[in-house]
Amino acid sequence: MPEQSYDLIVIGAGPGGYVAAIRASQLGLKVAVVEKRASLGGVCLNEGCIPSKALLESSEHYSRVNHELVEHGIDISGASLNLAQMMTRKQQIIDNLTGGISGLFKKNGIDAFTGQAKLSGSQTGRQTIRIVDDTESRELSAKTLLLATGSEAIELPHLPFDGETVINARDALSLNKVPERLLVVGGGVIGLELGSVWSRLGAQVTVVEMLPQILPQSDPQLAQMLQRSLKKQGLQILTKTRLDKFDLTDAGLVATLTTAKGEQQLSCDKILVATGRRAQSAGLGLEAVGLQVNKAGQLEVDENYQTKVPGIYAIGDLAPGPMLAHKASEEGVVFAERLCGQKSTLNYGAIPAVTYTWPEVASVGRSEAGLKREQIDYKAGKFFFAASGRALCNGTSDGFVKVLAAAETGRILGIHIVGPHASELIAEATTLISFGGSVQDVAAICHAHPTLAEALKEAALAVNKEAIHS
Amino acid sequence: MDIIIPQVGESIVEAEIGEWFKKDGEQVTKDDLLLEIETEKVNVELNADASGKLTILAAAGETVKIGAIIGQIDETAAVTTAPTTEQPATAEVATTTEPAAEPPAANPAVAKLAAERNIDLRTVKGSGRNGRILVDDLPAATTAETEPPIKKAAAPPTPAPVAAPQKKPLDDPRSERVPMTQIRKKIAERLLMARQQTAMLTTFNEIDMNRVIALRSSHKEVFEKKHGVPLGFMSFFVKACAEALKEFTAVNARIDGNDIVYQHFYDIGIAVGSKRGLVVPIIRDADRLHFDQIETIIRDYALRAGNGKLTLDELTGGTFTISNGGIYGSVLSTPLLNPPQSAILGMHAIQDRAVVRDGEVVVRPIMNIALSYDHRIIDGKEAVNFLMRVKNYIEDPEEMLLEM
Numbered sequence: 001m002p003e004q005s006y007d008l009i010v011i012g013a014g015p016g017g018y019v020a021a022i023r024a025s026q027l028g029l030k031v032a033v034v035e036k037r038a039s040l041g042g043v044c045l046n047e048g049c050i051p052s053k054a055l056l057e058s059s060e061h062y063s064r065v066n067h068e069l070v071e072h073g074i075d076i077s078g079a080s081l082n083l084a085q086m087m088t089r090k091q092q093i094i095d096n097l098t099g100g101i102s103g104l105f106k107k108n109g110i111d112a113f114t115g116q117a118k119l120s121g122s123q124t125g126r127q128t129i130r131i132v133d134d135t136e137s138r139e140l141s142a143k144t145l146l147l148a149t150g151s152e153a154i155e156l157p158h159l160p161f162d163g164e165t166v167i168n169a170r171d172a173l174s175l176n177k178v179p180e181r182l183l184v185v186g187g188g189v190i191g192l193e194l195g196s197v198w199s200r201l202g203a204q205v206t207v208v209e210m211l212p213q214i215l216p217q218s219d220p221q222l223a224q225m226l227q228r229s230l231k232k233q234g235l236q237i238l239t240k241t242r243l244d245k246f247d248l249t250d251a252g253l254v255a256t257l258t259t260a261k262g263e264q265q266l267s268c269d270k271i272l273v274a275t276g277r278r279a280q281s282a283g284l285g286l287e288a289v290g291l292q293v294n295k296a297g298q299l300e301v302d303e304n305y306q307t308k309v310p311g312i313y314a315i316g317d318l319a320p321g322p323m324l325a326h327k328a329s330e331e332g333v334v335f336a337e338r339l340c341g342q343k344s345t346l347n348y349g350a351i352p353a354v355t356y357t358w359p360e361v362a363s364v365g366r367s368e369a370g371l372k373r374e375q376i377d378y379k380a381g382k383f384f385f386a387a388s389g390r391a392l393c394n395g396t397s398d399g400f401v402k403v404l405a406a407a408e409t410g411r412i413l414g415i416h417i418v419g420p421h422a423s424e425l426i427a428e429a430t431t432l433i434s435f436g437g438s439v440q441d442v443a444a445i446c447h448a449h450p451t452l453a454e455a456l457k458e459a460a461l462a463v464n465k466e467a468i469h470s
Numbered sequence: 471m472d473i474i475i476p477q478v479g480e481s482i483v484e485a486e487i488g489e490w491f492k493k494d495g496e497q498v499t500k501d502d503l504l505l506e507i508e509t510e511k512v513n514v515e516l517n518a519d520a521s522g523k524l525t526i527l528a529a530a531g532e533t534v535k536i537g538a539i540i541g542q543i544d545e546t547a548a549v550t551t552a553p554t555t556e557q558p559a560t561a562e563v564a565t566t567t568e569p570a571a572e573p574p575a576a577n578p579a580v581a582k583l584a585a586e587r588n589i590d591l592r593t594v595k596g597s598g599r600n601g602r603i604l605v606d607d608l609p610a611a612t613t614a615e616t617e618p619p620i621k622k623a624a625a626p627p628t629p630a631p632v633a634a635p636q637k638k639p640l641d642d643p644r645s646e647r648v649p650m651t652q653i654r655k656k657i658a659e660r661l662l663m664a665r666q667q668t669a670m671l672t673t674f675n676e677i678d679m680n681r682v683i684a685l686r687s688s689h690k691e692v693f694e695k696k697h698g699v700p701l702g703f704m705s706f707f708v709k710a711c712a713e714a715l716k717e718f719t720a721v722n723a724r725i726d727g728n729d730i731v732y733q734h735f736y737d738i739g740i741a742v743g744s745k746r747g748l749v750v751p752i753i754r755d756a757d758r759l760h761f762d763q764i765e766t767i768i769r770d771y772a773l774r775a776g777n778g779k780l781t782l783d784e785l786t787g788g789t790f791t792i793s794n795g796g797i798y799g800s801v802l803s804t805p806l807l808n809p810p811q812s813a814i815l816g817m818h819a820i821q822d823r824a825v826v827r828d829g830e831v832v833v834r835p836i837m838n839i840a841l842s843y844d845h846r847i848i849d850g851k852e853a854v855n856f857l858m859r860v861k862n863y864i865e866d867p868e869e870m871l872l873e874m
Contacts, residue, residue: 342582343581343585344582345581411575435577436602440599441599
């Protein structure tokens, strides 16, 4: 059996794995990547970040044509939905990007293998894996093994996925018909984004969330603001609500919900379960090398991302931390650089998190609740987009920017944005926090006018009650 | 608390551990003398900043970077808040921006570069707002040693890289190989630089020491009785040079980039041999000092140079240098410039020689003198005239004393 030998084998070609592979190759390592999917890019490109953004953009256009252009003085009648074309466009973007990764692999001399990788242990300091394929079984070995296998949607025992009535996020990105009534279980990022997509395309969407607020990880003020906006857009949001069971009746699906006020019946056509994701490592054969996942299904790692087994590393969703594509990518870079002797680190305190709803929600740094809990003396400054010239021109003035800064020094501890293009605005916030910036620094930085970014500056000024426009 | 090699001078990047005065594991009390470190220019004594149990991390003879941690004092009495080991992640949006008990504020790439160059950020002075450390503030990586493999590495590193043993060339067994000391390294570096970065020429002359010897022997005892220090020839030369420098300003100038900096002060360095090599302590404002003051300073410098106790301040600056090879018996040599200075005077041994005076052959005590100068800013004529002026002052000391 032909054995191929590498410096590094990366298992999983998602945003963690493929980035790690490219960086390691740039640093001179001979790298192979094993991916079980036919196309590269992982969940992010194939059934996550990218397709959802494509559909969010398309559905936003559709919704705008139908609801907002009138206000701008544009009357369009007879706008209709071509869902198939929308899906085709989405697929083209996916193909374009996943193909791009293949190109990058070629350019960097990285060998890509398709198939399920299975660890078979180490011999003379080299880790060996077997690729279980339909046609042949191949064996590869390397000094270093990087596990970047990502995560998958959690399946609830009483709501098993069937791809038809009970669906997961992947299914929800490829529906060929707009469901009349969509019930979304889980008011987190994925549930709200996909709920928004189908709501804009005409579905009657109800989101149920067990906890008292949607986006439970987010600042409550942001979540409230978003909830109000979503409600205006027609989504029904039920917090402190649980879906206990569902029945298939003649009238369609009937879900039984337990709310704060008691039991409630809700008819729907499809149930999207988006209650969270879980690290996936099944089929890898971790036990063969003596590795065990923790309760979250993840592998504990040290500062080099090495697991308890020397020579085997893990990053991304498989390692502890927030399950975010960019966190995985950064870990991939830091992993590769440290492997090659550099002293890179990742500042986990400056990883932005974004929800691409309308308005968008984006945060970086410390949460206000966390600062309160740790009794850190801070001051908050807020600026509403309703007072931003650019936001008014755009007709998108929902939301605000909140800046949290150390009371004494003015050092910025956290920035939380709900509003138009929050996903882009958070970049400046992340830069500021990465550089340890203070509200005084922001005050000294010129922001172009009229832009949405001015809102961030005004919010920073508001920390010391020095905002000009509020 | 950590014992850290302090910043002792702008150009100094490393130091050698001289001697530990305390043993590993010993209890030390605050302000105890812990160790001596040798740097390129001076030796520095480090005292304990706290009381506790000493742990030595760098042994005597080791060369360490400025900012390196060379030991620790465990203050067991006080409960220290140990920084929690940084977890790669936390459940919530993580917590590394905590302002408390952290190293000074630094730009994002600083931590990585500092780690790669073995710099303790607490010792770096930040130039940003409120002392923020910018990438520019970090001492540069010294050659080759920590170059991260940005380029394609020929040999891919293993997860646990083992440093390849340094290959030493095979020496003849009758020879002995010792590492250069800090001070020798610095001397080597500076001398080579002087050779390579200046346009050095040397001009010579000879001095009839007759009158100055007579002057000295007739006032020797009174001088010593009055000032408590013997009258040597050095003070005459220092005075003569200071006076001549006033007249030939280029000799006291230095080049800075595209400018010439004329220095209207006369800080004259005296090259002194010490057991570690040559050092050049500076006599400040030599033109304003009396003979006895100059002699006192020189004697003090010579004494302290011998035991390595000169301070950095005493060794930096200087606008001109006098080197006396005569004390070792040299009759003729070309002194080497001490950049950024532009000239140096070499004194030599006094020899009785047959010379012609008024058509007669007579025996006179003669000293050869040499002036090495940077031809980039000092013209030959100026250099020769400067040396002539020094010669005249020494041959006719009354002129100098009477300021004629």
